[in-house]
Structures are given as structure tokens and as C-alpha cells.
Amino acid sequence: MEFRTVAIGVLSTAGLAAFFYYGAHAPQIPVAYVPHESLTQLPEKSQGEISGFLEKTFGTPDAPRLPEECGVEPRVLQAGREFYRRQCLHCHGVTGDGAGTTAPFMTPPPRDYRKGVFKISSTMPNVDKPSRQDLVDTLKRGLPGTLMPAFSPLFDDQTLGAVVDYVILLSMRGETEMLLIQAHKEAIDDEEELGENLGQEILDQVIGRWKETEGSLVTPSVPRPSATEESIAKGREIFLSSKTNCFGCHGMEGRGGETGQSVQGSEFKDDWGNRIFPADLTQGIYRGGARPLDLWRRIYKGVKGTQMPGFAETLTEEEIWHVVNFLKSLVAEEEGKGG
Amino acid sequence: MSADHIESHAQHHQPGFIGKYVFSTDHKTIGIQFLFMSILFLLLGGALALAVRWQIAWPWKAMPIVGEWLFAKQGGQISPEFYTMLFTMHASVMIFFVVIPLLTGAFGNFCIPLMIGARDMAFPRLNMLSYWFMVPAFTVMVASFVVEGGAAAAGWTSYPPLATTPSAAPGSHMGQTLWLVSLIFVGLSSLAGSINYITTIVMMRAPGMGFFRMPMTVWALFITAILQAFALPVLTAALILQLLDRTIGTTFFTPQPILWQHLFWFYSHPAVYIMILPGMGIVSDVISTFSRKPLFGYRPMVYSIMSIAGLGFIVWGHHMFTSGMNPALGMTFMISTILIALPSAVKTFNWLGTLWGGRIRFTSAMLNALAFVSLFVIGGLSGIFMAATPVDIQIHDTYFIVAHIHYVLFTGSIFAIFAGIYYWFPKMFGRSLDETWGKVHFALTFIGANCTFFPMHILGIRGMPRRYADITDIPFLRDLQPLNEFITLSAFVMGAAQIIFLANFFWSLFAGPKAVINPWQANTLEWTTSSPPPHGNFGETIPTVYRAPYEYASPEVEEDWLPQTRNLTKSKTS
């Protein structure tokens, strides 16, 4: 055999060995939660304390954990984590900070759960968080007008419920982290000693806010009046009244965007600092669902984290229904035009 | 430009290193430049394909190298927009930077003047320009990987509005614009090349080299060049229109996205023939040489190439049966598309006819050429399914079409390219490739390719749509996953086999044994000059051609080959 044949053989074998070595050794890359940006500004001791507490309470991305009082089985959490990895991670990120790899290219950007604020909720106005069912509903129908897809009907409520539990974990963890950072910062500024049980206190506070949602559901006590011309006219009157000032943001024709007087010259931003615009109510695209009941709840409770207030105090339940009827008529009118 | 001028140019000008290897006007150097550049991109395109297959077989599992390198933050699992970029760039790179430049750029440049007995191309500077237009194309395409949003991710077909709306996909930001710019350069390059080829073949054939004495490789490249010259301007125009849509806000494709599909396929269907016809030419030469027998049905072979090219212009709509195009048009495109199977069948039967009664030598080049014949049959026959409009309703945009395109472009074009490389390597570099490893490389590639692409027909029949990052959540596709894993493993075997090729190629390039003038005992003109041929190709005088290119086993001489240049009357009298 020629020397060359041997040489090529040796080279090839080396190449093949390297190739299959890499192929067969899928990397085991440990995944870690990303600390909040402001954590690094604290002294190292505080950083260590906070990270340690978070890991003790919530585990790691590979081994998630929730305090026992939340009542979520580890098995469910694991299932939720699996689903989250496959379907949610690339937008919402490992930490739930809305900084996944796809996120930079999305308008509006994916939600950062760490604030503990969720826009769409149907719990009582005094309750901060959305109910578990609200989150499941959001997963099922997606958020029309955004890139959040609908996961119904191919995934059942049980699967989606598990993801929601995992998302709640990420939200709790993020909120606890932020409150801890805040507390540490204040303590340093005021040169005070931190309480021994600070972490536990804050955690209880956060868990408490989620616990509040149980059994808390806003439901109108009067039935929806039929959408007569009279009802629609009443709704229009309320929409255009200074009491509600709906038209100030959504515009006289309900077209949203920058047509409202109050919007012009001012930049509306949500709690995450993203530029937002009042909804165009003629399009029939509502992030929180298009059923009359959904609209009623949105008006009653408002949209958390934005400039849309709740009208539970200002309007009667019946008046809200008139507004709903009016809004539905706007969409019908627009469709009549466009065909 | 006259032949005299080229001759004097060849004799008086001794280029320096830069002039010889970089800014060369010599067709052989330009061909080799195309060859090296394309082999480089073949590796890139292959790596992209393996990444695609990894994701399909083991969705969201940490990907080797890429995962660690780019996605460590999320445990090495890639993101779906990265996946769309992977398959978009795999196709773009393979089609525009590998198969077309290898066949028309590398073999076209290297073979045409040598095989017709010319000293160089008709326009050597235009020829150099056609290579240097590819350099910005390569650069821009590679650069697009690192711009914000990554490289283009709207599929190699770049259908608007996905491609024209920046918010529609991450790769539709800067990446898509750069993709368009790059392909406009590719278009200019190919246009310059094809004009040059046509002129050279029409004007500069050696004395006695009638059209019907040209080797099939030259015929195929000639028809390809015509095809390219007429189809490519349409794509280039469409690319410019899309570029305007993206940059200055025109709306050529916004109210009517189907217009893009018509313009795109008007080029890109003929492009499939641009990618297969030269391969058919190369394979005809190789099979005749190593069967030691004249090519069966030379003229029918030429006519079938012509009719493939002719019909190739009126079949583009078969990519659009379900696009919303008027279904009546679908009928006419079905007829023309099914008929294009006919010349392909004629060619196959003629290759079989050539083998019949031959004395077959199983060299590496021959094995690759035989693989082309064997597997092109599969690609050709599976095309009939898609041409049949009702059947296409079910299998359009599924893996059936992925199987079909790879049987044509991989096991077709790439095997022809390997055949060409094994065949002309001694002439290109003056050294020989190692035959043993050539055969091992062939065997592994052949097995790997079939195990990769054949099962894809079944994926398509089941209805698995192409360009899906993950099928495991779709109930009716879930049980295909074992098949997908098998395909991916086979693809890795096939990819690994190319390491052998590279080792053989580069070792032999620098340390292979010196090649003789005519190692294969072939008849055509390139085998009458030294290996590698000198600047100007043929010594003092241009050879004179006395006969057709495939006079093997001729009873007139003792040997079983009879070169085109041998003058029998003269040798008898002397």
C-alpha cells in the first residue's frame, strides 16, 4: 500500500473521530437564572444573601421548587418547566425576564414576569394578581395583536395549568428578588440593620398576593341588556362623557392610536417602559378576549400596568354593559364599511 | 477579439504570482478559484444542513458547538428563528454558492476552452470580472450572519410579505436585504459568465470542431449558458424590486405577493436545470470514457438537453399549484411539466445503452457518474408525483418535495460534481487523487445519501410539512420521529464521509503522484495537452479535430481509444 493511502487514512480517521466525538457528546450546559440588573450594584455580601435565599426557596432552572404553602406538586412543576423550555423559553427567557433570543425582534416585546404585574386579569379590583384561570385563558387564546400564540385546542387545561404554575414560580421569584434588592438598598442608604427574617417576610408577602386571587372573580350581577339602539346610545354618551374621558385616549371615533386628545404630545408607557397606544376599538381585536363579558371585565378592572383605569367606582355595572354594547356596535359598523 | 490576439497574449505575457493565482485572466485559474471557493461553501452549507437535521431529530436538545457558542444562556437549545435561518441559508448557500458556481463556474471555466481547443475564453477580462463579482456576493452573504437579526430567514424562496416585512421575522431585518444584494451580485456574475461561454463556444472552436463533434459537457454548458442568459435577468429584476420594496418603500409585491412567485420561479425553475444539465454532460463524458464505448445516441442526447432547456421555460407554475394561482393555469403547467420527464427518460435510457456491451472500469469518477444515473432516476420519477396537480395538493410543501429536490440536486448534481472532480483533478492540478479512498468516500456518501433522502419520501406521504422546527407536538406526525432520527444519523454519516474527500483532495493536491497527460485514455482535447495545461492551453499550434469525441473501441485502431486530434490518414502515409 502506498504511503499516501495510509496518510489519507490516518487523516480521515482523525477527522471522523473528532466529528463523531462532537456529535455524540451533546454539551451539558448548565442553565442558570439571570440575576436582576440592579443586583450587581449591591455589595457582594448582599448579593450572596439574596442569591442564596432565592436558590434555597425556588431552586434552579433545572430543579425548580416552590414553597410548600403554594401547594404545587414537584411533578407538575417539572412538567411545566419542560413545556416552558420547548414553547416559551425563546421569547420569555430562562428567568422569565422577557429576554429570550427571539425577544429583540418583537413588537410588543414579550412579558417580563419579574415585576409580578399582569395586564389581563379578572380578579376583584383590590386584588393585585390575576387568577390562575386568567393565565390559563391567556395561554389558550393567545394575545391577539401580539406574537403570543394561542395554545388551544392542542394542549389541554392540565398541561397549560402546569405551565402557568411554572410561570407563577418565575414571577414570584422575580418579584421576591426585586423586593429584596430594594430592601437591601434602602437599608444601606439608611445605614440600618436588616431583619433576620427579611427574606421570609417578603416571600410571605408575595405568596400572599397570589393567594388572594383564589375565589376572587369579578362577575357582573346584572345581566347584559340587549344591544338596542337605546343601550348603544347610552354607551356612546358615557364613552364621550367627561366622567370617563374614554374619548380622551381612544379618540372621538374610538380609533385609538394617537387620535385621542390626551395622547397627543404625551408618550404613554407601561410599567415596563414600553411605548403603548390606546387600543383601536373599531377593529374587534382585544388582547383580553372578545366576549362581552371580557370587555365588561376590562372596563371594570382596567388594564394593570398601563394608563387604562378601572371604572368599578365611576360607573354602575349596567352602565358598563351599555359601553360594551356601544363598543360592539363600533366593530359592526366598521365591518359594514369594509365588507 | 481574434484568435491571433489571444495567441500573442499567451506567448508574450508572463504573469507574476498575483497575476497568476489571484487576479488571473486565465480560464483555468478562474475555474480553480471557483472550485476552491465553492468547496469552502460546501462545508458551510453541509454544516448548516447537519444543524437543521439535529434540531428535527432531537428538537430543542442542546446542539453541539452551535449551542455552546450561541445559546449557552438557554442551555444550548436553539431558538426557532435560528432554525428558520439555518434552512434558509443552507438552501441559499448550496444553490447559489455551491452547485451553480461549481458546475458553471468551476467546470464551465476549466473545461470549455480546453475541450473545444481554444486558448482562453473569448473575453478573459469579463471572465475574471465574473469571478470577482462573486467575491462581494460571498462576503455579503457571510457578513449577513452577524448582522442584527441574523441572516435571511424567509426561506430561500423569500416569498413576500414574509421577506419584505421587517417585523415578520428576525431574519427579515438587515439579513434579507444583504441576501438580496448578494444574489444580485451572483446574478451579474452568472450573466457575465454565460455571455462569455456562449461567445466562446460559438466563435472559438478549434479547426474541425463542428457543433456535433463537441463533447456532451460542452453541449450541456452551452445550453445552460443560454438558459441562464435568458432566465437570470428576470430574477435579478425581481431581486431589485424586492430590494426597493424593503429599502425605499415601494409596493411591488405588497398588494400582490403572487407576482414575486411568478418572477422568482421563472428563473428558479430553469435554475434547477442549470444545476442538472452540466451534470448530465459531465456524466455522459465519464460514462462513455470508462465504458470504453461510444456514447449511445449522441444526437438524441443533444436534442434532449435542448428540449429540457426549452420546456424548462414553461413549467415554472408547477411550484404554485396551491398558491392561489388560477387553477386553469395549473392544468397547462401540469402538461408541460409531465412532458419534461420525457427527455430525462431518453437520457437515462441512452446512458444504459452506453453501458450495454461496454468494458466498464470502476474508477471513482465512474462510480460517482453511475450513482448519478441510478439516483437521478428516483429524482426524475418522484417529480411526476408533484407535477400531477391533484396529487400535488397533498404532497406540496411536504418532505416529499424535500426528498425530490435532494435526489435531483444532491444525488444528481453533487455526484456529477464529484465525478467531474475525480475525472479532471489530474488535469487541473497535475497530480492524481488516491483511488482507494476515492472509492471509500463514494461508498459512504452513496449509502449515507440514500439513507438520508429516501425515507423523506415517506415523511412527505404521511404529510410532514417542510420547514418545521419540531413535529413532536402534532398528533398525526408524532410517530414519524424514529424515522427522523434515522435520517439525521444517516446525514451525519454522509457529512463525515466528506472528511475523507477533503483529506484525499488536499493531500493529493500537494503530495499526490504526478499525473500523466492522458491518465484515463480519453479522447477529448483536454487530454492532449500537459497536466496541468500551460498558459494558452496548447503548445505552438491549436490542435485540429478529425472526429467525434467518443470513438472508443474503434475498429480502425489497435487501442480501444481514438483521440479527436489523431489524423489517421497522415499516420498511414508516413
Add this chain to the structure above:
Amino acid sequence: MKRLWSLFFLAIPVGGVLFFVYSRNRWWFPENVSTFGGEIDNLFNLILWITGVVFVLTELTLAYFLFKYSGDAGAGKARYVHGNHAAEMAWTAIPCLILLFITFSQMGTWKKVKFRSHFPDVQPFAEVTAGQFEWRIRYAGADGKLHTADDLAGLNDLHVPVNENILIHLKSRDVLHSFFLPHLRLKQDAVPGMTIPVWFNAMKADTYDLVCAELCGWGHYKMRGRLSVHPTREAYDAWFQEAAAQEERAQ
């Protein structure tokens, strides 16, 4: 030794046929439930048989020639033949006839499925609007007209009654999508700016997959829905009433 290469090429027809036979029992077409789906399957099988026979014969010939005429098979020169006019005529004319036969056998079904002039004469049942990455559905309701007050909105889950001709108006909100019902042998791109009618008739009640078959962005693979075929018209009507009530639910 050289003759071994012919075995190598023989593996193609043998392996190919065996693999198809194996797959036929394991990974073949999804069950057909469409009235015209049977015709499409038959046309597929027709082409499969014709091309299958051609494939096997061609590949066997190739393998046989490689075996018979391999270089060490015999001394002397190869046959000095340049072609054969009769053979050329035969292998041009016969495939041509077969191909024309295939072509003309396709036309009836194509007309039936895609020609608007051959559509069943029914009112539109629903409008399906594709968008990144979901299917928005609008049922025409009792009056059989779209965009009226009794329309019902749905998402990703298209409900239809069994054994009825269903006419769908297909639209797109953003980019190209493709409405693909594999069990019904139906595929049609949704094009922004166009309303494209498609029809089908499902013969069996069950739920089936609805997938997108035209690249529509990063979430292409996530864009899947469901077709729910109700066993009777009554069952469908009951579902519709229930869904409508749900939609309008006040309490």
C-alpha cells in the same frame, strides 16, 4: 471483485421497494376522510405503480449491465455502436404515451377540487383568517352569510358537521400561510389581499389536524389547529348554540 459494485447498485431497487412496502403498513398516508380524497389517493397509487415498475426495471437493468460488462468480464474491445434509431424511437414514444395518459387521468379530480365552476353550490360556511401563528375562524351562522350579526368567532378549532359540503373562505392577515388538512387531502395557500374559496366534505366524525404548510416565520411549526367533525348536523347545531351562548355569556 469489481463485480461487487453491481451489488451495490442492486441495493437501490431492492432496498427501495422493501422500504416502501414496510412503510406502507407503518407510515403511509393519514386516513382519508374526504369525499374527493379517495380519488387523489388512487391517482397517487396509479403514479406509484407506473413509476415503481419503471424504477425497478431501470435499476435492475443498470445493475445487470454493471455485472455483465464489468471490465474483467472478458477480453477484447467494447461493442462499437453509436446508437439505434429504432430503440430511440421506442423509448421516446412509449414513455410519451404513458406520460400523456398520466396527465389526462389527473384533470377530472383537479377540476373537482379546485375549479370554482365545479364547486358544490353552497353558501360559505365559515371564513378562516390565517395570521402569525393562529387560525381565526368566523362561522357564517344560521343565515349562511358572513359578516352579519349572527356570526360566531372561533380560534384554531374548526367545527363542521359530517357529510356536508363545506365552503370556506380563506384569508390571511399578514404573510402567506397554507391551510393544510392532511386527512382531507386539502391544501390551499392563504394570501393577504385575496379571499380564496376552498371546499371539502368530511365523511367521518372525529378530530383531525390542521397545519400550516407555507413558511410564515419563526412560529411556523407552532401554527396548528384542529378540525372537529361532528357526527350529525344536530350535534353540530348543539355545539354552535352552546358556543354562541358562551360567547355572549353575561353571567
